Amino acid sequence: MRKLLEGSQAVAEAVRLCRPQVVAAYPITPQTHIIERLAQHVADGELEAEFINAESEFGAASIVQGAVAAGVRAFTATASQGLLLMTEVLHNIAGMRLPVVMVCANRAVSAPINIFNDHQDSMALRDSGWIQLYAESNQEAADSVIQAYRIAEACELPVMVCMDGFYLTHSFEPVELPTQGAVDEFLPPFHFARTLNPATPMTLGGGSEPDNYQEYRVLQHEAMENSRAVIEAFDADFGTQFGRSWGGLLDGYRLEGAQTVVLGTGSLMGAVRDVVDRLCDQGRAVGALRLRCLRPFPARELVGRLGSAQRIIVLEKALSVGAGGIIAAELRAALQQAGITTPVESVIGGLGGRDLTPDVIEAVVRNAGPDEAGVSCRFAPQVAVHHEAHEEHEE
């Protein structure tokens, strides 16, 4: 049954259905409602887990690292500075190949301090060895959490489910939650082969010398490469069982015959779909492609979907300061490697919660052109103040 749920609640319910035994977190806006809800479930006896209110995000990440190494499913969530404070531990978790699942409630990073949404926080962790899935809606965020545990445990890779702060975490929208029985069927119990056990002592992440350190990275990279097929297969499986799937790695919209394609990620793609419909109604051949999975980066799949486009606009909510758009740069590399010379326009917008409205997105599509020489990206315009309705009336 569909219910109108706040995004944080939808995700917390999905986490509960995955039966984690340890939940550790430190509160930070806009993630806090997720953890509050889980704490309530533990207190009410609806989730049999140890809830640990950590002394910091560094502590929270360390706790879930230890819990998964000890063989139990665990969960944490954070955002922004909290994610950055976890950074050292997140690299450790990935290096130890621990299947931790976390939610990042995407928020801008300081300074200046800003509690609103963009993707700078999780994008900064893109090279840490975590799979990153970005949700467009609360339904997808909840479903992706359930998929994330299965992906993480099958690949022995950690998964970060990224959902836009406020736009999703604080939005009430219709969500269908699966039953416990159905989730149990989809997600088998967790058995970690390398569980730490005093009876059979073992070290995880211990000292490594120059003669073998690189091999760890090679194996990690291979595991990440191999996870593409797993992410796609489990999303398809999820679709068979629950009637919803999210495109696996990429989610195309009206791509057939599209000459111009807007590529982006996260909740802004809802407005992009509305703009695509608007422009198609006006006879323009515009489509959209949503990057659901940033890591592993679906280079081949992107080339496959974008190969016939004549114009590609990458609209993203993060900036590699001094370089430009992050997704745009990676897409350019992928296309170049495939011998495709379509120019990629890099547009940065929505930083610090600035709303990417349908009108702004439409303006980006209409006014875009090749990047100026020496400029790696351009910035979306500020939202126009809407007085149209008023003015029309006065006439």
Add this chain to the structure above:
Amino acid sequence: MTNKQESISRSLYEIRFHGRGGQGAVSAAALLALAAFDDGFESQAFPKFGSERRGAPVEAYVRIGRTPIRAHNQVYTPDAVVIQDATLLRSEPLLRGLKGGGVIVLNSAQRPDDIDSDRDDLRWIVLPASRVGERLLGRPLPNTVLLGALAAVTDWVSLAALENAVTNHLARKGDAVVKANIEAVREGHRLALELKGVHYEELEGHEEKK
């Protein structure tokens, strides 16, 4: 669940709430979206606030539609604005983008002097919601009173669905709070129906009459 799908004439209605931290604008938006969903519509609600603190201006947005709502944007051209604190009229253009024929539900005990608008196409519903809240809830909380009024003058949500939303969403706060807020919704609904077409100056008298 009552199906009101036939009763709205357009495919999407957008509502913007203006309040101050602590007045319940965010909860009001959630309650409205929950009620519309209960009535069989697609709906969405979300807030925009600065760093959470009492007294700071807060906005919250609701969309009610016939088809799934994909965009997660703020509301710029609302069909209605609900103003929980008349003092906000001094500091912000609260009517910005309001569509022709739009509805304003304002919490105020008298005609505000600070309205910067010469528009004569708007429907103003002005009611002393904080005072009603004080009486029914024991605290000057205007939000459920104003929701009842909005339902009365727009017909976008049913009173029954609003009452359901209050019952479910506020359940954790206890039966007394639920009961008082249902009274507040009903009183707002009743006052708005009575006030239809009534001039602001008569407000005081209307409330006393009860």
